[in-house]
Amino acid sequence: MKFLLFALLATVCLGAHCYPGNGCPRGDTHCTNNVAEICDANGSYHKLADCDLVSEQSGAPFVCTHVDVPTEDGHVAGHTCMPASDAAAGGGQ
Numbered sequence: 001m002k003f004l005l006f007a008l009l010a011t012v013c014l015g016a017h018c019y020p021g022n023g024c025p026r027g028d029t030h031c032t033n034n035v036a037e038i039c040d041a042n043g044s045y046h047k048l049a050d051c052d053l054v055s056e057q058s059g060a061p062f063v064c065t066h067v068d069v070p071t072e073d074g075h076v077a078g079h080t081c082m083p084a085s086d087a088a089a090g091g092g093q
Helices: 002-015 051-058 084-088
Strands: 029-032 035-039 045-050 062-071 074-083
Touching: 029 045, 029 062, 035 051, 035 074, 045 051, 045 074, 051 062, 062 084, 074 084
Parallel strands: 029 074
Antiparallel strands: 029 035, 035 045, 062 074
């Protein structure tokens, strides 16, 4: 879980708010069918984390949700896999 969150945060930090031609904004994230996706430099979304696979490997239910993590420099926000219990309790915000 920490690795997935770190990967998301690093990617969002590196590519936030860079808009390619007609596609999605670089570094933007969203959830599609319990899969966290991130927008690449070409304006296309690609799989960042499959939450069903994370659930299988961890033995606990994970869901794709939005997170907003405070850091020393403010916050980092995006979509990633979180334990279902944390997401339901509002832990993703």
